[in-house]
Amino acid sequence: TSLVWRQPAQALLRARTSHGCVLSAQCFASTYTTSTTSGDDTTPALTPLQRARLSLQAAAGALADPSRADLVAALGETTGDFALRAMARRLNNTPHGRGILETQPLFDDAFYDACARAPPSTLGAAYHTFMTKRGFHPSERPAVRYVSNDDARGAAGDLKYVMLRYRQVHDIWHVLFGLNTTVFGELVLKAIEARQTGLPMCYMSAFVAPAARLPRAQRERFYAVYLPWAWRAGNTCVDLMAVDYNEAVEKPLEDVRREWRISVAPAQVAITPSSPSSGS
Structure with a gap:
């Protein structure tokens, strides 16, 4: 679905907002031309006014068309500074979290291959099956575009990596x-993500x-059943941004759930073989 970012994070393509404004790659490129470089990525240097405008346009466009993954991504990045810093501080406050910020592990080909080799009924096997079926x-x-590391080194960690890890x-x-x-199902997971x-x-x-979709x-x-469940689930489990997924790949899925205090969703939105493969 639209609620995460499967498409490349290109400059905002065509999307009409509720104000009738059309976001396009050409318009964006001409408006936000200054950039700062951090590592191998280039981050547009947005003024506060530009950031606010982009946030409002992305919010309106994403609400009107949830399939616009680029708009959802832009909204998350342009409004997420405070939350990203809080997550980075949490990671930095524990030895394991500091290790994550220092080594910046990724869900890359090596991780995916390890999941493919994991025994049945393990977290890795379940994850690999989930991904391949869809x-x-x-x-x-995609790369993170609108988060800058200029003021994020040291105690705050790497905000661009924190956003990428979240995705x-x-x-x-x-x-x-x-x-x-x-x-x-995506909206229910978003409630867990909000709490986490x-x-x-x-x-x-x-x-x-x-309410809109x-x-x-x-x-x-x-609102009556799943939102309260999701909020409790996100509050009860451990900080899932700070756990070692590589170490858990070959552990039985149910053991991982118990260790991380995870409760499974009510059956109506649980994963089944017939679940629509609409993306996530």
Whole structure:
């Protein structure tokens, strides 16, 4: 679905917002031409006004068309500075978290291959099955464009990496919580992500988007049953940004869930062989 970022993070392509403004690659390139370089990536140097404008346009466009993964990504990046810094501080406050910030492990081909070799009923095997059935691959996650590391080194860590890690763990959270990739399942997971990460984009997806995107019966059930469950689940489990997924690949999935205090979603949105492969 649209609620994460499977498409490349290109400059904002065509999307009409509720104000009638068309976002296009040409318009964006001509508006935000100054950039700063951090590592191998180039980050547009946005003024506060430009950042606010981009956030509003991305929010309106993403709400109107949730399939616009580029708009959802831009919204998460332009509104997430405070939450990213808080996550980086949490990581930096533990030895294992500091190791994550220093080594910056990725869900790359090596990780995916290890999952493919993992024994049945393990976290790695379940994750690999989830991804292959839907035609997903971890490498599809785009680069982070609108988060700058200029003031993020040292105690705050690497904010660009924290955002990328958030995107990369999304699919394995689907597996851990037993949530499918329908729009409904994605919105439930966004509520868990809101509690775990504090990202404003997740809050908007969990609390506002259901009212606009779900049919009445689903919307009522979402707010009455699944949103409270998701909030409790995100609050009860460990900090899932700070766990070692590589070390857990060959552990039985149920053991990992117990160790990380994860509760599985109510059956109506649990992963089943017939779950729609709508992306995530």
